[in-house]
Structure formats: structure tokens, C-alpha cells
Amino acid sequence: MNNLAKFTIGIFFTLGIAWLAFVVGARSQFGDLVPTSEVLDDDGSVPEDAELFPIAFSGIAKQGAEEYAALGCVTCHTQQVRRVEAGFDVERGWGKRPSAPRDYVLQKHVLLGNSRIGPDLANVGLREYSDEWLHQHLFEPQSIFPSSLCPPSPFLYQQIDEPVNTDIEIASNNDPQDNRHVRPTVRANRLVAYLQALKQDYELPEVSFVETEDEPVEEDVVSTDVSVASSSAPQWLQEQIDTGKEIYMKAAPGGGMCFTCHQQNGEGLAGQFPPLAGSDWVLGNKERLIKISMYGLMGEIEVNGVKYNNVMAPPGIPPGSLTDDQIANVLTYIRNDWGNSASAVSAEEVATVRASLKGRAPMQMFTAAELTTPVQ
Amino acid sequence: MAVDSPDKVIDRSAKLAFSFFLSSAGLWLLMAALLAYLAAAKLTDPFFLSSFEFLTYGKVKVAQANAFVYGWGGNAIFAVSLWILARLSQAEVRGSVFLIFAGVIWNLAITFGLLGIMDGHMSGHEMLEMPTEVWPAMLISYLIITFLALVIHRSRQVRETIAPQWFILAALLWFPALFLIAWNGLEINPARGTLQTVLSMWYGQSLVWLWLTPVALGAAYYLIPAILGRTIDKYYLAIFGFWCIAALAPWSVVHHLEGGPVPMWIPAVGTVMSIAMVFPIAVASTNFHSTAFMDIGKVWDSLPLRFVIFGTLSYTVSSYIGVVFSLPAVAKITQFTIINEFHFNQRVYGFFSMIIFGAVYFALPRITGREIPKAAKSFHFWTSTLGVLMLLLAYLIGGLTHGVLAGQPTLPWASSVIQSIQPYFLITKFAFIILAFSQFVFVVNVWRVIFPNPFAFFAEDKKEASV
Numbered sequence: 001m002n003n004l005a006k007f008t009i010g011i012f013f014t015l016g017i018a019w020l021a022f023v024v025g026a027r028s029q030f031g032d033l034v035p036t037s038e039v040l041d042d043d044g045s046v047p048e049d050a051e052l053f054p055i056a057f058s059g060i061a062k063q064g065a066e067e068y069a070a071l072g073c074v075t076c077h078t079q080q081v082r083r084v085e086a087g088f089d090v091e092r093g094w095g096k097r098p099s100a101p102r103d104y105v106l107q108k109h110v111l112l113g114n115s116r117i118g119p120d121l122a123n124v125g126l127r128e129y130s131d132e133w134l135h136q137h138l139f140e141p142q143s144i145f146p147s148s149l150c151p152p153s154p155f156l157y158q159q160i161d162e163p164v165n166t167d168i169e170i171a172s173n174n175d176p177q178d179n180r181h182v183r184p185t186v187r188a189n190r191l192v193a194y195l196q197a198l199k200q201d202y203e204l205p206e207v208s209f210v211e212t213e214d215e216p217v218e219e220d221v222v223s224t225d226v227s228v229a230s231s232s233a234p235q236w237l238q239e240q241i242d243t244g245k246e247i248y249m250k251a252a253p254g255g256g257m258c259f260t261c262h263q264q265n266g267e268g269l270a271g272q273f274p275p276l277a278g279s280d281w282v283l284g285n286k287e288r289l290i291k292i293s294m295y296g297l298m299g300e301i302e303v304n305g306v307k308y309n310n311v312m313a314p315p316g317i318p319p320g321s322l323t324d325d326q327i328a329n330v331l332t333y334i335r336n337d338w339g340n341s342a343s344a345v346s347a348e349e350v351a352t353v354r355a356s357l358k359g360r361a362p363m364q365m366f367t368a369a370e371l372t373t374p375v376q
Numbered sequence: 377m378a379v380d381s382p383d384k385v386i387d388r389s390a391k392l393a394f395s396f397f398l399s400s401a402g403l404w405l406l407m408a409a410l411l412a413y414l415a416a417a418k419l420t421d422p423f424f425l426s427s428f429e430f431l432t433y434g435k436v437k438v439a440q441a442n443a444f445v446y447g448w449g450g451n452a453i454f455a456v457s458l459w460i461l462a463r464l465s466q467a468e469v470r471g472s473v474f475l476i477f478a479g480v481i482w483n484l485a486i487t488f489g490l491l492g493i494m495d496g497h498m499s500g501h502e503m504l505e506m507p508t509e510v511w512p513a514m515l516i517s518y519l520i521i522t523f524l525a526l527v528i529h530r531s532r533q534v535r536e537t538i539a540p541q542w543f544i545l546a547a548l549l550w551f552p553a554l555f556l557i558a559w560n561g562l563e564i565n566p567a568r569g570t571l572q573t574v575l576s577m578w579y580g581q582s583l584v585w586l587w588l589t590p591v592a593l594g595a596a597y598y599l600i601p602a603i604l605g606r607t608i609d610k611y612y613l614a615i616f617g618f619w620c621i622a623a624l625a626p627w628s629v630v631h632h633l634e635g636g637p638v639p640m641w642i643p644a645v646g647t648v649m650s651i652a653m654v655f656p657i658a659v660a661s662t663n664f665h666s667t668a669f670m671d672i673g674k675v676w677d678s679l680p681l682r683f684v685i686f687g688t689l690s691y692t693v694s695s696y697i698g699v700v701f702s703l704p705a706v707a708k709i710t711q712f713t714i715i716n717e718f719h720f721n722q723r724v725y726g727f728f729s730m731i732i733f734g735a736v737y738f739a740l741p742r743i744t745g746r747e748i749p750k751a752a753k754s755f756h757f758w759t760s761t762l763g764v765l766m767l768l769l770a771y772l773i774g775g776l777t778h779g780v781l782a783g784q785p786t787l788p789w790a791s792s793v794i795q796s797i798q799p800y801f802l803i804t805k806f807a808f809i810i811l812a813f814s815q816f817v818f819v820v821n822v823w824r825v826i827f828p829n830p831f832a833f834f835a836e837d838k839k840e841a842s843v
Contacts, residue, residue: 021627
């Protein structure tokens with residue numbers, strides 16, 4: 001201890017062993033991971049023509065990663081799904097499987113993070129968020145989650161007085177009159193591209209999807225009119241869509257027989273039955289849809305600018321017999337097929353609407369006018 | 377003219393460098409306090425100053441940690457280490473000009489580093505967020521200061537070294553090694569994938585364990601016997617404690633990766649080593665407290681020592697809590713929660729800063745020959761105690777709440793989990809206000825002693841200029 005040189009060697013020796021393990025050892029163990037296919041051949045080689053994962057980010061997403069790092073998002077958001085025995089991450093619906101070291105090998109900034117004041121973002125691209133939704137969230141998270149602590153980033157947006165289609169509408173919590181319109185800057189677009197690219201939706205030889213029974217929680221979202229880009233829907237959503245499709249197509253008890261009028265392709269019949277594909281009614285307010293699915297609809301209705309005048313009996317066999325679950329599923333289906341893409345409808349939402357209509361006589365059909373008049 | 381005692385000569389030689397580092401440390405402490413308040417205020421009201429991009433939460437939070445660790449911590453380490461090494465070596469501090477030159481570079485580097493963070497050039501590596509452009513300046517200035525500290529140690533009168541010297545020298549030498557390893561692994565030969573995270577976490581946590589912690593322990597090993605006038609009880613254990621920290625701490629810090637996308641042996645070995653850390657913690661705790669409790673009245677009467685013992689108690693408690701939280705069963709709940717804030721603040725405020733305050737209050741009157749009013753020190757002590765305890769309790773209870781609620785997958789995140797911990801953020805905001813106030817008192821105390829009459833100082837300048 002008295003000889004400075006020996007002392008120095010001693011303290012660097014103890015540090016050096018740890019360095020050997022964590023830097024040199026870890027590097028030789030998993031420093032050379034490369035993308036691979038979901039399943040390997042029996043002899044452990046990558047099958048020919050197999051798609052390799054992870055896939056590299058697009059250029060704009062890479063730029064978004066720089067923005068993400070520069071804004072310090074990692075202070076509150078992790079990007080890692082822990083192993084099932086080490087945490088609740090998969091149960092919470094933050095990923096279909098635990099993250100693996102290989103998932104990150106193509107990323108320049110690996111931002112695993114160690115604090116979760118915000119939710120994990122390793123699979124944010126897998127949740128049913130549209131670009132508009134993400135922009136709205138970045139601009140002002142509190143317009144979606146009123147109790148969010150996420151800092152608003154108005155500096156990434158331009159406030160617009162005379163909006164065009166591509167501008168983002170920021171719905172006000174209180175008064176639709178207060179709705180604002182913003183135009184994303186190129187930085188905001190990069191960030192959104194990056195967030196959409198964050199997904200671990202493939203299996204790897206070393207880790208496969210975790211089977212879950214429970215549907216993950218949905219946040220209490222204020223603005224429910226959120227369209228989705230669900231090219232690869234999470235499992236629970238896919239299940240809802242599949243069950244909904246069965247109901248849509250079924251002409252027997254438990255079915256909705258919807259296809260007889262609206263057709264298998266969702267286009268309806270010109271002049272008689274309105275289309276569901278691309279319909280402003282289907283993609284819009286969920287509550288109206290739920291009401292129609294319970295009580296039916298009669299009289300004049302304008303869909304995508306075209307007027308129809310017909311009677312829609314309450315769906316179900318016998319009419320009006322669909323359960324909350326069935327309504328939720330079939331509505332989720334029609335909002336997510338034929339190019340439609342909107343948020344799912346949950347049985348809880350249906351139950352809420354049903355409770356609010358307590359006392360309404362059965363089979364008392366709605367009119368479009370009744371549904372469009374705002375009710376408090 | 378009476379001949380000055382050797383200690384006086386040494387103190388005089390240390391005066392310039394000590395005053396420089398301490399006054400800059402004080403300014404960084406205030407800067408960090410301001411940033412801490414901003415960050416806490418933003419967590420209670422996300423709209424607070426939200427339109428300024430450079431003040432967005434992620435940047436402020438990171439800038440605060442960097443200002444605290446490198447600004448306040450770095451400068452305080454330089455000041456206290458130089459003086460303690462000089463005193464123990466019975467050798468004068470030489471090359472003050474170079475020390476101050478290097479100190480100016482260090483401070484400029486951190487200033488530009490923080491500006492870089494706020495301007496959007498954050499690197500994303502834990503505790504190395506400052507843009508890489510300032511890293512060379514930090515390393516070079518640090519090496520100059522360390523070299524001059526080693527020169528003091530080499531010219532020591534007594535060959536035998538004691539515990540404070542081991543801890544302080546080790547800390548001074550470990551930092552550049554850690555820094556170079558991280559620099560190499562993150563920027564020069566960047567590791568791929570999650571290796572980056574392993575390395576940056578290892579660096580960030582080791583910074584606390586191998587840089588801040590040993591300096592504070594060394595200062596405590598020096599101050600407790602110096603003030604009480606008795607030797608450390610069971611001193612023969614100290615060498616065991618020292619080598620335990622040297623051997624175990626670099627391993628234990630990676631347990632934060634539990635369950636993450638890294639090979640399982642990494643967090644596992646971290647957990648095992650964290651548990652083994654009970655030995656060095658017990659040694660330091662025994663050394664400090666069994667000595668202090670022999671004369672507890674004197675501890676209470678001496679304000680510097682009161683600060684130091686608060687720090688050592690805090691060290692003991694926080695380290696044991698750290699051991700418990702590293703167990704996988706507990707980590708499942710506490711990992712990723714604001715318990716992390718509890719750990720960080722417990723270490724840097726409750727332990728490191730409190731001991732540094734004690735060391736400064738002990739050294740400053742000896743170096744400058746001017747006494748700090750007891751009431752001012754006492755006020756600083758009680759406000760610090762209140763602020764630290766409030767802060768830590770809020771983070772601890774809030775963190776447990778955070779973890780338990782997050783572990784229930786049916787609870788929605790923002791509207792339930794995060795809303796439940798929001799009250800604790802409000803408490804931390806008030807705690808940071810109290811701490812800022814307390815640190816302001818500290819800095820005023822220090823500056824009043826270093827610059828007793830700033831206007832006279834300027835007046836002299838003018839006189840010289842006019843001559």
C-alpha cells in the first residue's frame with residue numbers, strides 16, 4: 001500500500017478483471033450477433049430466401065433515432081421487454097416476447113433506458129397508433145391522456161390557422177371549437193417514423209412469442225377517434241377482427257347477417273345500402289356505431305356525401321340479440337377490413353353505451369338526425 | 377515574526393487552488409439546484425416552460441445530473457483531495473497555476489457540454505451525455521490535476537500511507553481509466569447492440585461507486601479522527617474494506633440490467649457481487665460509527681463532524697437498501713421505478729455532498745483563517761437534512777408505489793400508475809426548493825470566507841490598474 005506503483009497496479013488489476021468480463025468477455029460472447037431468420041434449419045443454418053431479422057431502420061427512422069436521443073426521451077422511456085420471470089412487461093402488452101440482444105444489433109443508438117415514468121417503447125410501432133395519433137401525442141400528450149406527465153413538444157410543430165388535409169387536428173378536451181391544427185416539422189416526421197419502426201414483431205431462434213390469454217389494457221383515451229395503420233395488428237386485435245368477421249358473415253343465431261346488405265366487400269349496394277368501406281360513419285365516432293348495432297337505424301342518412309333512405313333492423317338473430325362482446329368484435333372488424341383502419345371497440349365501451357341507453361324501448365330504431373345531434 | 381507551523385504553510389500553499397475549486401463547485405451546485413427544481417416542476421406540471429425546446433424535461437434532467445456529478449462533484453473532489461493529500465503528506469501544494477489552468481478548462485468543458493446537451497447534441501450514454509467534443513478537454517484537464525495531486529503524494533514526508541490516502545488516490549486514478557474504457561467502447565470502437573448499454577451503465581454506475589464514493593469515504597476516514605482526536609476503532613479492517621470495494625464494486629453495478637436483453641450472467645453476477653458488498657459496507661460503517669459513538673457529544677457539537685456522520689449513516693443505510701433492491705425478487709418490482717432516483721440522490725446528496733460539506737467547513741477556516749458563523753452552518757445543516765429526508769422518502773415511497781402499481785397489468789399507465797405517484801413528485805419539488813435554499817446558504821458561507829470583501833478586491837485591482 002505504501003508503494004504508489006504497486007498500489008496503482010493493484011487498483012487497476014481489480015478494475016481490469018471487471019473490464020475483462022463486461023467489456024472484453026461480453027464483446028466476444030455477443031458482440032458479433034447478426035440478423036437471422038425466425039426459424040433455423042435443422043443443421044442450425046439460415047434457410048435460403050428466408051427473411052432476416054431484425055431489419056434495419058429506414059433512413060428517416062434513423063434520423064428519428066437521433067432526435068429521440070437528443071430530446072432525452074430515454075430519461076423516462078425504456079426500450080426493453082424484460083423476460084417473463086423478471087417483470088410484467090409482456091403481460092402489460094408491451095411486447096409479444098422478451099427483447100433479445102440481437103434485436104438491437106443494427107441500431108446506432110441503443111437506448112434501453114432504466115426508468116419508466118412513461119411506458120416502454122420497444123414495441124410502440126406495434127400498437128395501433130396512426131401517424132396522426134403520434135403527432136398529436138408529441139405535440140401535446142395531455143390532449144390524449146390528460147394525466148400524462150410527458151412534456152409537450154410544441155417546438156416540433158407549426159400552428160396552422162387555415163388547415164389543409166395533411167395537418168393534424170389537436171382535439172380539445174373541453175370544446176370542439178378550441179380544436180387547433182398543427183403542421184409537423186420534418187423533425188416531428190422523423191420522430192414518428194422512428195417510433196413506428198420500433199417493433200419486435202418477429203421471432204428469433206433464441207426467443208419466441210409468449211402465449212398470453214388476457215387482453216392487454218387499453219388506456220383511458222379521451223379522443224377515441226384514432227385511425228390505425230394495422231398492417232401487422234397485435235394478436236389480441238387480430239383475434240377480435242377474426243371473430244368479428246365470423247359474426248359479420250353468419251346468417252344463423254349468434255351472427256349479425258351484416259353481409260346481406262352491406263355485402264361481403266363492405267361496399268353496400270348503390271342507392272340502397274350504404275358502404276362500410278371508407279365510410280365516415282364507420283371510421284368515426286364509436287358511440288354512434290354501437291347505438292346503431294344495438295337498436296338499428298331508419299330514415300335518411302348521408303354517408304360520404306351520398307344520401308340513403310332505408311331501414312336497418314337491429315343486427316342479430318333474433319334482431320337486437322348481439323351481446324356486448326359480439327358488438328365489440330363486429331365493429332372492430334368493420335373498422336379494420338377493406339382498407340379501413342381505426343381503433344378497436346371494446347366490450348366495456350359497448351357496455352357503457354348500453355347502460356346509458358337504459359330505459360329506451362327495445363327495437364326503437366335510431367335516426368341519423370338523432371345520432372348527429374350532440375347529446376351531453 | 378513567529379514561524380508558522382507546517383500545517384499553516386501547507387494550508388497557505390493550498391489556498392489558491394482550494395478556493396478556486398470550491399468556489400466553482402459552489403456555482404455548479406447552484407446551477408444543479410436550479411436545474412433540479414426545473415425538472416421537478418416539469419414533472420408536476422408538464423406545461424411548465426414547455427415551449428422552450430432547450431428546457432424540455434429530458435434535457436434538463438440529464439443536464440442536472442451532469443452539472444451535479446462533474447461540476448459540483450468534480451470540483452469538490454479536486455478541492456478536498458488536494459488539501460487532504462497535502463495535509464497527510466505534509467507536503468505543499470505545488471503548481472497552483474497549472475491546477476487553476478486545468479480547473480478552468482474542466483469548467484469550460486462542462487459548461488460547453490451542458491450547452492451542447494441543451495442544444496440537442498446529447499449522446500444518450502448514461503453519465504456521458506455531454507457531446508464527445510468536450511471529452512478530450514475533460515480528460516486532459518483531469519489528468520493535469522491528478523498528476524499534480526500525485527506529485528503531492530510522492531513528496532510525502534511519511535512513507536506509511538493510511539486509509540484516506542488509499543481511497544482518494546484510488547478514486548483519482550480510477551476515473552480516467554473508466555473514462556477511457558467508456559470512450560473507447562462507445563465512440564472510438566463503438567460496441568454493437570446492447571453491449572453499448574452494458575458499457576454505458578457500467579460506466580455511469582461505476583462513476584458513483586468508484587469516484588464519488590471513495591473520495592467521500594476517504595474524507596470521512598480523515599475527518600472523524602482529526603476532529604475527535606482519537607484513532608479509528610478497528611482500523612485494521614479498513615484495508616479489507618478498501619480492497620473489497622475495489623474488487624466488488626466494479627462488478628456489482630450491472631445488476632440494473634436484470635431481465636433485460638443482455639446475457640443472463642451479467643445481471644446475475646451483478647446481483648451476487650451486490651450482496652457481497654455488505655462486507656465493505658459493514659467495515660466502513662463499523663470504523664466510522666464505533667469511533668464516532670465513543671464521543672457522540674463531540675460529534676454533535678462539531679458541525680463539520682455532524683455533516684460527516686450524517687453522510688456515513690446515509691452511506692450505510694443506502695448501501696444496505698441497495699443490496700436488498702438488487703435481489704431479483706425485489707428488483708422485479710423496483711426496477712425502472714423512481715427508486716432509481718432514490719439511489720442516485722441518496723448517494724450524491726445524502727452521502728457524498730454531506731461529507732463534502734463537512735470537509736469544507738473543517739478545511740475552510742484553517743485555510744483562510746476566517747471562521748464561518750456557527751448559526752449559518754447550523755442553518756445549512758438543518759435545511760439540508762430536511763430537504764434530503766423529504767426527497768428520499770418521497771422517492772422511496774413513491775418508487776414502491778410506482779413498482780407495485782406498474783406490476784398490475786390491468787391498471788392503465790398514465791391515468792392510474794403515473795397519476796398515483798404524482799403527489800410524490802410534488803413533494804420532491806418542495807424538497808428541491810428547500811435544498812436549493814440550503815445550498816445557496818452554503819455557497820454564501822463559502823464565498824463570504826473566500827472573498828470577505830469583494831469590493832475591496834476590486835478596489836485593489838483598480839489601484840493596481842491606475843498605477
